[in-house]
Amino acid sequence: MAAIVATVAYLGLEARAVEVQVQLIPGLPAFNVVGLADKAVGESRERVRGAIAGMGLSLPPKRIAVNLSPADLPKEGSHFDLPIALALLAAMGVVDAEALADYVIVGELGLDARITASPGVLLAALHASEVGKGLVCPAAQGSEAAWAGEIEVIAAPDLLSLLNHFKGHGLLSPPKPGIAEHADHGPDLRQVKGQETAKRALEIAAAGAHNLLMVGPPGSGKSLMASCLPGILPPLDPAEALEVSMVQSVAGTLTGGRLTRTRPFRAPHHSASMAALTGGGLKVKPGEVSLAHLGVLFLDELPEFQRAVLDSLRQPLETGTVSVARANAHVTFPARVQLIAAMNPCRCGHLGDASLACARAPKCAADYQAKVSGPLLDRIDLHIDVQAVSAADLILPPPTEGSAEVAVRVAAARAIQSDRYRDHPVRTNAEADGALLDAVATPDEAGRRLLAQAAEAMRLTARGYTRILRVGRTIADLAGSETVARLHIAEALSYRRQPPRN
Incomplete structure (x- = not known):
């Protein structure tokens, strides 16, 4: 008797596919988890055991082998609890293994069979969307997972309601994306x-x-x-x-x-x-x-x-x-x-x-x-x-001018940059570099002369020279000017750190 369910392991902001393979083997009762698991994953044995007992079920008197594949990928976190429990229940015949095959499953279990939140659900949802599967996750994070797009999300509060959903006895309603209230920006x-x-x-x-x-x-x-x-x-x-x-x-x-x-x-x-x-x-x-x-x-x-x-x-x-x-x-x-x-x-x-x-x-x-x-x-x-x-x-x-008035000018300058860089992998002037910066921020003749003189007098590094051009481009955007003029370069230079005097 064996069962396989899909879950993920997190590596930075990347969710990598992991198979949870559970097999019931005749022999002395034991519960082993292998596959380069950390301490939190190893402790899932007790949480899974307690959650199943909390539903009134008992583990079979057999050797339970849990393999997290690929075995050379580090597994960290408590979100492996739910996929291990479902794979074990599928191997026991409590839930249909084929019904679980179309889902990526994440979630932590409590000893009373509650499914509690775990970090990284949004990444798991995006991964599930990429591989064409649905997602099973904690109810508290259903609205987070719903942001991944048009995927089926089953957000269950506990293990029993999740099993009833798969059996068709009590279907769980799909969650809706959560929208944050407008935050307070702080001082004006x-x-x-x-x-x-x-x-x-x-x-x-x-x-x-x-x-x-x-x-x-x-x-x-x-x-x-x-x-x-x-x-x-x-x-x-x-x-x-x-x-x-x-x-x-x-x-x-x-x-x-x-x-x-x-x-x-x-x-x-x-x-x-x-x-x-x-x-x-x-x-x-x-x-x-x-x-x-x-x-x-x-x-x-x-x-x-x-x-x-x-x-x-x-x-x-x-x-x-x-x-x-x-x-x-x-x-x-x-x-x-x-x-x-x-x-x-x-x-x-x-x-x-x-x-x-x-x-x-x-x-x-x-x-x-x-x-x-x-x-x-x-x-x-x-x-x-x-x-x-x-x-x-x-x-x-x-002062008569506050954050609201300044924000209007900032938004106008950012809109100019969004239009300018729409075909490039940058968002703002601070990210522009190389040939792109030369194309959009080369000053006029008077500005070039001033910048050349300042570069020598202020001992600007190549990085410092580039940053002067970026700031000059932003000042020109605030002024609504397509050309970076001498005036814009002069103001940018005034904000540059002066070299120490010997």
């Missing part, structure tokens, strides 16, 4: 008094998805302005929402099957480890840079992060992906993020203020800022100095 730019230069840089960063570094004393509004950024960014389009939700699904943070249209905003503490920021761990999971995919990664107190942790962001910022290499797996997660960073000019934070600066200046500032490597700073498009806010600024009335 009207709350920021003064700081017009910084707000202009924030608008440019939002319009072209550029990286931004704000340097200023404590209390100058750096964190407030960063938290205003989600309110001026355009919402995710359907394809982008699906990408973001896939990362959230495999990380187990997608709740209620609701796909959000709001761009992610992640702000990890400066004590975060490398695995927390870029992904990894014993069971490789996406890190903050992947959870912020197509959104914002805000790093406050930038020099307080460990140097190696910050340098691990260099590859994701350049390629839009992060690769986690392990002895038994090589996993790649998407990481197309917009980095917004903030830092004080020195440890005390009051460099340049004669009444508050410490006696160790300027060496204190040089040592503090040197904690951030030059190659990482070279990957940041916009560098701005945020000035301290005086009491006179705070008593001024709120």
Whole structure:
């Protein structure tokens, strides 16, 4: 007596097909799971045993062999519980094995036979759609699986109702895709008094998805302005929402099957480890840079992060992906993020203020800022100095222009970029490179002369030169100009980090 059902193993954002093969063999009673399974999969024996007992059934007094094929593919997670239980019940003759052949099955079991949520259901649903099968999943994640398209989804609350469905005694209604409510974008730019230069840089960063570094004393509004950024960014389009939700699904943070249209905003503490920021761990999971995919990664107190942790962001910022290499797996997660960073000019934070600066200046500032490597700073498009806010600024009335007005201009610039790059695998100016960037961002004659002079005076690297062109293109888009003019290049250069003086 044997039975086979289909499930998946997750490797990054890829769901790979796995067969659960169960055979009842005459001999002393035993329950063995083989096929490169981790501890969570090995423990499924007790959960399956308890769930079947919870329905009033008992296991046959035989040797139960469970093979997860292919045997050389690592199997991790509790979502193998349900396919193992159904394959075992099919081998026992409780459910028809042929009825299970048309489904990919995922879900964790409780000892009372409840089917509980497990990470990665959206990936399993997309895999089932690709191979032309339906999906069996927990009821709590049915609305998540329904986003995969025109596939049959059976979302069951417990094992007994699932068996009744396959027997035709009580059919389960198909779930509907869950739609997230409009999220609160947080603070409004009207709350920021003064700081017009910084707000202009924030608008440019939002319009072209550029990286931004704000340097200023404590209390100058750096964190407030960063938290205003989600309110001026355009919402995710359907394809982008699906990408973001896939990362959230495999990380187990997608709740209620609701796909959000709001761009992610992640702000990890400066004590975060490398695995927390870029992904990894014993069971490789996406890190903050992947959870912020197509959104914002805000790093406050930038020099307080460990140097190696910050340098691990260099590859994701350049390629839009992060690769986690392990002895038994090589996993790649998407990481197309917009980095917004903030830092004080020195440890005390009051460099340049004669009444508050410490006696160790300027060496204190040089040592503090040197904690951030030059190659990482070279990957940041916009560098701005945020000035301290005086009491006179705070008593001024709120500015007439808030996030809503800025968001309109940002959306118009993003629409220009969407039309420009519709035939290319890029979305924004920050992603344009090579011949494509030369074609869309080559400045006029006056702009070229200015850029050539600045490249020599500011000792721009090739990367820095490219990023000036990208920012110039975004400034031109905000102005509605088809040509990148000298004025646009001049403004882009004003946001570039000046070389240190010898």
